[in-house]
Amino acid sequence: MDLRPQHEQIRDELDQAVERVRSSNRYLLGDELEAFESEFAAFLASESCVGVGSGTDALHLALLALHVTAGDEVILPSHSFISTALAVTRVGATTVFVDIDPVTYNLDPAKVEAAVTGRTKAIIPVHLYGQPADMTSLLEIAEHHNLFVIEDACQAHGAFYKNERAGTLGDVGCFSFYPTKNLGAWGDGGAIVAKDRDVVRRARALRNLGQSEKNVHESLGFVSRLDELQAAILRAKLPHLDVWNSERQRLADLYRVGLSDADIVLPQTAPDTSHVFHLFVIATSSRSLVQRRLADLGIQTQVHYPIPVHRQPPYEKAHLPHTLKETNRAAESVLSLPFYVGLSGDQIAHVTAEIRACG
Ligand SMILES: *Cc1c(COP(=O)(O)O)cnc(C)c1O
Secondary structure, eight states: OOOOOHHHHTHHHHHHHHHHHHTTTOSSSSHHHHHHHHHHHHHHOSEEHHHHHHHHHHHHHHHEEEEOTOOOOOEEESSTTTHHHHHHHHTTTTTEEEBBTTOOOOOHHHHHHHHHOOEEEEEOOOOOOOOOHHHHHHHHHHHTOOEEEEEEEEEEEEEETTEEETSSSSSSSEEEEOSSSSOOOOOOOOEEEEEHHHHHHHHHHHTTEEETTTTTTOOOOOOOOOHHEEEEEEEHGGGGGGHHHHHHHHHHHHHHTTTTTTTOOOOOOOBBOOOSSSSEEETTTHHHHHHHHHHHTTTBBSSSSOOOGGSSSSGGHHHHHHHHOOHHHHHHHHHEEEOTOOOOOHHHHHHHHHHHTTO
């Protein structure tokens, strides 16, 4: 991962953004945040956006704004970044980890349906690696059982499911602007998008000490604001997001061609989805061999994620509705290859040649 090429490309816009914040003398809850919220909402074609302190907080505050609480069950994947589960646990609800589809690595709707009980309150699909989950099936299940759908779109800024952007299909969409995400800030940041005005209003209060108007605190809120500098940086980057995502798709195609006859599993794009390749993830039973060979050449790879959430210490006692066979298998075989805007065709050719040589 290297952010330099992206930052070099828009250096002037970034400098101007920093200068605007410096001269405004306003660092929190100012014009930059307001402008970013409306620009990001417009980009997604969503009614409203609330900037918050991180993607983890976006998930946490979204659950609170929907009144998900102790005694409720929330269905989510275990093959994800831990934040998805942390948010559920933080509101006192019970995590119900459901297995993934082995091709897309996203929630398997048939297994979601089977895990619904009288206590289920919400489903959190994670659009993992940049590819939207099977939203048609998940929304159908949610409607049938009267459940909220909270999209964890922290890896899928700009991706489409049919004609709609990831994050705008469910009741609430959550985004992270962690620096390495497809849309990344210069620090922590996140956003909640939602249709329902009351949910938006509650989320807005929750991020700022529960304040609904000056000196009136309607809820036990938090300090979780997207600051002016981050908002300004994100405003500079947002107009380039679609182009950068297309560039990611072009790089993914180069990898795919380069690896077409290697003995590995390549990422598949499901029907109805556009994959924005937050990560380029292959699967192989000889992962440690491939990883070691590349590391010896100074080529860094990563595993997202080697230990599924249900096997992390805080979740070891979590009740599982079924064995998470595909989740466990993915944890043992997935490998994220070098991937970022600015990676060259030659670099990809070098990586793919080395992987092919592993046999
Ligand atoms: C990055 C990420 C988060 C958390 O975002 P932070 O901004 O780091 O708190 C949540 N879910 C997924 C799937 C992520 O990739």
